[in-house]
Amino acid sequence: MKAARALILACAAALCLAAASDPAERLPDAAQEAHARELFRQIRCVVCQSESIDESEADLARDLRRTVREQVAAGRSDAEIKQFLTTRYGEFILLKPPFSGATLVLWLLPAALLAGAVGVLLAQARRRTPAEAALSPEEEARLRALTAANGPEMASTSSHDGAEDDPRVT
Amino acid sequence: MTAELGAFSLVLALVFSLAQAVLSAAGRVTGAQAFRRAGEGAALAAFLAVAAAFLALTAAFVSSDFSIAYVANNSHTDKPLIYKIAGVWGGHEGSLLLWCLALTGYGAAVALFGERLPRNLKSLTVASQGVLGVLFIGFAVFASNAFLRLPTPPVEGRSLNPLLQDPALALHPPFLYAGYVGLSVPFSLAVAALIEGRIDAAWARWVRPWTLAAWSLLTVGITLGAFWAYYELGWGGWWAWDPVENASFMPWLASAALLHSAVVTEKRGALPGWTVFLALLAFSFSMLGAFLVRSGILTSVHAFAVDPTRGVILVGIMLAAAGAGFGLFAWRVPNLAPGGVFAPISREASLVLNNLFLAVAAAVVFVGTLFPLLFEALHKTISIGPPYFNLTFAPLMGAALLVLPAGPLLAWKRADLKGVWQRLMLAAALAAGAAILTLALHAPIAVFAAIGVGLGVWVAVGALLEAAQRVRLFKAPLAESLRRVGGLPRGSWGMTLAHLGLGLFVMGAAYETAYRVEAAEVLAPGGSLRLGAYVLTLDSVVGVAGPNYSAERARISVTRANGAPVCKAEPERRYYPVNRQQTSEVGLCFKGLNDLYVVAGDARALPNGTEGRLIRAYWNPWVRLIFLGPLLMAIGGALSLSDRRLRLAAAQRAAPVTAEARA
Incomplete structure (x- = not known):
């Protein structure tokens, strides 16, 4: 664990500047440079924690930026560049996990949860509505008694009436 | 001693x-x-x-x-x-x-x-x-x-x-912990109610003030942390979807959902089981956060304390407490009385939607944070960074924001959507206008930024419209409206403020992320660099001695392109000899909602042989909204907390009112 602590302190010590804007590293072609910067934000500085190579001042991040810039300048596609990086460093280097195999759970989870929750809600609504929507004869009688006694203001749904008057609650 | x-x-x-x-x-x-x-x-x-x-x-x-x-x-x-x-x-x-x-x-x-x-x-x-x-x-x-x-x-x-030697970060942990731990009260109330076997409106009324207090404190704590990251880490980022940030965000999302579902349980007696579940979940997320940060299991920028044996004990405490809570829940919840009924178009339904989106969003953050750990246990590695959350979390929140302004306008039980739409047309028109303007005025077309700005305007204007209708602004004489401003419960003003703050935050976040401008050059004294409409000139670099550090301070004059002075920025590069560590102090110029953000870098030789300094500068438009919005949300929470209806208990409150009505 000593090593982990040292790593964290080392990372904290290397100032987390958006290092990629360094004029010494820039590509002469502005469009290519902008494109390289966009790629940097999707690539992890693998020795730092939760930092892209766009932000990190670590030596490895600098090397990776040079590699990516060279390949962008050489006209290689994004897919080729990412492929090159993952064969060297593994999928760990991509900040966006791939859409395949074990990570399917990760990508499909939000939609699956939403669909499941909507399904449960619909099923509940269908099951409960017919039984509870209508008032029982006793409730109807009580309602008539209440409205007769208190006049029309009881019909309002302001926050002053509410659950505490509801016979189902308590 | x-x-x-x-x-x-x-x-x-x-x-x-x-x-x-x-x-x-x-x-x-x-x-x-x-x-x-x-x-x-x-x-x-x-x-x-x-x-x-x-x-x-x-x-x-x-x-x-x-x-x-x-x-x-x-x-x-x-x-x-x-x-x-x-x-x-x-x-x-x-x-x-x-x-x-x-x-x-x-x-x-x-x-x-x-x-x-x-x-x-x-x-x-x-x-x-x-x-x-x-x-x-x-x-x-x-x-x-x-x-x-x-x-x-x-x-x-x-x-x-x-x-960590920074005013915002000195205050960050007390607020964050007061928020985290404040959620222990809803947790304990839930445990107590489950043992008693009774979840009712009075119980929900008791959960609300504690949740409000904890949520407001948590909001302030997270915002202070984001603000610290923004100006201390030196690249202007305020949220990185770092696991430690996520750890504080999960209880925030759960308690935000709890705040809303407790309203439904209190007012309508509906959703009792779900509200109890959220009360248990919110504090469980707090404990998970403490475990993630303090065990060092996620080695990240923030994990300054590392100790595995303690991590095991912490996970034991977390599993014991949360396990007992959820065990009770599983045992008792089948016996709970079902809640009230409501139509698909009603305020209850809108709050259910709010809870649906917030809960799924919390689940996304949970899985996105813990999935890499699971992978590591299987001896594989994976990174889940901002691109994942942008693709999953952002659409969920977008959907929640789309529904939000309608919620407070809908009536309980059964509502009329057409009437609500008529009352929100102005907000929709302004939102569409803002989105189109954003697209038209900026050179690189950023569709997501336009959508974000539009949604922010929709939420903020929607909140203001709802408040205006409550006081019958322009419908009644002005004096009558003013009288109504004072007469409305503070809880509803708190809601207006919180929703307004959320809208402003969304506008700021979308706009700043898409349209920040960056420039960096190596400058010798007298040299200058151009940043958008501004020119930054390095006047001098001076040595400064602090109480426990020595620093180099760059004095930079900011002018407009025509030479009119704008402000002075004085970024520092500090060296702390005790820690043998270098830090950077950002130089900030406030320009309304925008920041001019200047960082002094290391010394470099210029091509002509003289020594220069690497100066980086950013124009961060609307960045103040990112911090002001959440602050407004927390103030809204505090205002709701001061509402009489929440401070006094049900029996105490109801008695005199009915007595008057019958007299």
């Missing part, structure tokens, strides 16, 4: 917490008032004992008592007083003590201010807080004691990490 007093007080607090749990539970079982009172007294005593321990540690920090290992590791005689005090919670042991202080503080608050709670519910709530106290104070005493002495005290301490 202070260390021994502190250690003794902490053991005393453990005994009091145990007494609090046992006596309160005995009070519930036997019904004896003496036991109940004794349990409440023990809760108060436990808080006073932890407070004494906390004061003892603070005194040790202020007097730089390096015979205490924790002080020697986190303090230094040269540190300014404020950072000596902030050092108390700068490390693992001290932050746990802060956690215990908040936990016993909330327990004492329930004992003192809970006089209108049903007696049995109160006794069980105090008992549950006592059990939590035993778990966490026990951990502090036996596995994480801040008062251990060193056999040979060093002459000087190792000081606090310089990155």
